Amino acid sequence: MEINEIGVVKNDVQETKKHSFFRDVESTIEVKEEFVDGLQEIDRSDYLQVIFFFSRSKDYNLVGPRHGGKVRGVFASRSPRRPNNLGSTVVQLLFHDGNKLRVKGLDAIDGTPVIDIKPYAAPFDSSSPPEEKKKNPRREINRLVKTGDLENLLLKAGELHGHYCPFLALGVTAGSYAVNELGETPGDMEELVAVLExxxxxxxxxxxxxxxxxxxxxxxxxxxxxxxVTMAIRGDRGVRLYYKRDNYLEENYPERTELFEKVVKEREGTEEDERALKRAWAEIAFDLVHVPAEELFKIEQIRTPDLPDYAPIFEDEYCDLCGEKFMAPKGESADGESTLCIPCAGDSYLQLNGSGLREVS
Ligand SMILES: [Zn+2]
Ligand SMILES: [Zn+2]
Incomplete structure (x- = not known):
C-alpha cells in the first residue's frame, strides 16, 4: 500500500489543541501542483471531507481514556493517536483559489500533511439517511442522548438555538440525564413531558x-x-433537575464573566468584545457538557409528578369582525350575539416573552 501526500495544512495553530477549539479555526489547504487538476468543480461543494495525517502522533493505545476521561477503544474515538495516524474531518469550504482551499473547522495543526479530499455528501456520509429519518426524525438525536455524546448533541442543538452558550449546554446536559434516568425514548407522543421553569x-x-x-x-x-426542569412520564414517575452551581461560571471563568458584564449588562463592549464573548461562550459550553450532571444539578426523584392533562382538541370559531379562525375557548361573544377573537374584542391576553408569562391588556 502506498499513500502520497497531496497537500499541506496552513494555519496559525502550532500546538495540538482540544477538538472543539478548531470549530472556528480557518485553514488553507495548499494542494501540490501535480494534484491541482483534481480540484476542478470542487466549488460545488459547501462541505468537504478531509483525510489527513497526524504527523506528530507516535504511539497509540487500543483501549484507553479518551476525551472527557471515558475509557474507549481507539476505533470508538477521534483520538489522533491511532494505528495509521489518519484523521478525517468534515470542513466548510469557504473559497477555492488555484491550488488553495480556504476551509473552516479543520482540526489539524499547521504543517499537517493532507492525504485526500472529497465532497461531503449528506445522504452517504450522514448517519441518518433520509428514509430512516422519515420513520423517526429524532433517531440521530436519541442516539446521541443514549450514548451520552453530549458534545455532538450540543453541536446539533446550536442549529435550533442559533448560538452556543453555557445555558444551552446545561439544558442539553439536564435533558439527556433525565431521559436516560427515566429510561424513556422520546418520540412524538405526549407520554414524556417536560415541565420547564x-x-x-x-x-x-x-x-x-x-x-x-x-x-x-x-x-x-x-x-x-x-x-x-422536571421530566416525567405520564402516569409514572419523574425527575427534577435544578442548576445549583450559581457561581460556576464566575469561579471557573472569571475573565469571561467580566466580558459578559461589559458586553451584555453594561452594553459597553466593542464589536471585538462581542466576538470574543461569543467565542468564550461557545468554548465554555463545549467544556460544560463534559461535567457530570450530578456536579451541576440538584437532582430529585419525583414519585407522582403534578402534570396537566393532555392537550384538548378545540372546536373552531370564526371572528365576526376579522373573519379569522380561532380555537373556540379563546374568543368570546360579549353581547351574546357576535363572536370575536381576542384582538378584535380588545381583551387582555397572556404573552410569553423575555420577561416570562405576562398578562397584556
Ligand atoms: Zn443561548
Ligand atoms: Zn377578529
Missing part, C-alpha cells in the same frame, strides 16, 4: 434533547424563573 437558553437545550417542545404539547411552562 425558565424560558432562558436552557429551555432550548431541554426541547432539543428531550423532544418535548412548545409545538408538540409535551412541554409545560411554569413561570418560576428558575433554571430547572
Amino acid at each position: 425558565t424560558n432562558s437558553c436552557f429551555s432550548d437545550g431541554i426541547q432539543y434533547s428531550t423532544g418535548c417542545t412548545f409545538g408538540n404539547n409535551a412541554l409545560v411552562y411554569r413561570d418560576y424563573g428558575k433554571t430547572a
Whole structure:
C-alpha cells in the first residue's frame, strides 16, 4: 500500500489543541501542483471531507481514556493517536483559489500533511439517511442522548438555538440525564413531558434533547424563573433537575464573566468584545457538557409528578369582525350575539416573552 501526500495544512495553530477549539479555526489547504487538476468543480461543494495525517502522533493505545476521561477503544474515538495516524474531518469550504482551499473547522495543526479530499455528501456520509429519518426524525438525536455524546448533541442543538452558550449546554446536559434516568425514548407522543421553569437558553437545550417542545404539547411552562426542569412520564414517575452551581461560571471563568458584564449588562463592549464573548461562550459550553450532571444539578426523584392533562382538541370559531379562525375557548361573544377573537374584542391576553408569562391588556 502506498499513500502520497497531496497537500499541506496552513494555519496559525502550532500546538495540538482540544477538538472543539478548531470549530472556528480557518485553514488553507495548499494542494501540490501535480494534484491541482483534481480540484476542478470542487466549488460545488459547501462541505468537504478531509483525510489527513497526524504527523506528530507516535504511539497509540487500543483501549484507553479518551476525551472527557471515558475509557474507549481507539476505533470508538477521534483520538489522533491511532494505528495509521489518519484523521478525517468534515470542513466548510469557504473559497477555492488555484491550488488553495480556504476551509473552516479543520482540526489539524499547521504543517499537517493532507492525504485526500472529497465532497461531503449528506445522504452517504450522514448517519441518518433520509428514509430512516422519515420513520423517526429524532433517531440521530436519541442516539446521541443514549450514548451520552453530549458534545455532538450540543453541536446539533446550536442549529435550533442559533448560538452556543453555557445555558444551552446545561439544558442539553439536564435533558439527556433525565431521559436516560427515566429510561424513556422520546418520540412524538405526549407520554414524556417536560415541565420547564425558565424560558432562558436552557429551555432550548431541554426541547432539543428531550423532544418535548412548545409545538408538540409535551412541554409545560411554569413561570418560576428558575433554571430547572422536571421530566416525567405520564402516569409514572419523574425527575427534577435544578442548576445549583450559581457561581460556576464566575469561579471557573472569571475573565469571561467580566466580558459578559461589559458586553451584555453594561452594553459597553466593542464589536471585538462581542466576538470574543461569543467565542468564550461557545468554548465554555463545549467544556460544560463534559461535567457530570450530578456536579451541576440538584437532582430529585419525583414519585407522582403534578402534570396537566393532555392537550384538548378545540372546536373552531370564526371572528365576526376579522373573519379569522380561532380555537373556540379563546374568543368570546360579549353581547351574546357576535363572536370575536381576542384582538378584535380588545381583551387582555397572556404573552410569553423575555420577561416570562405576562398578562397584556
Ligand atoms: Zn443561548
Ligand atoms: Zn377578529
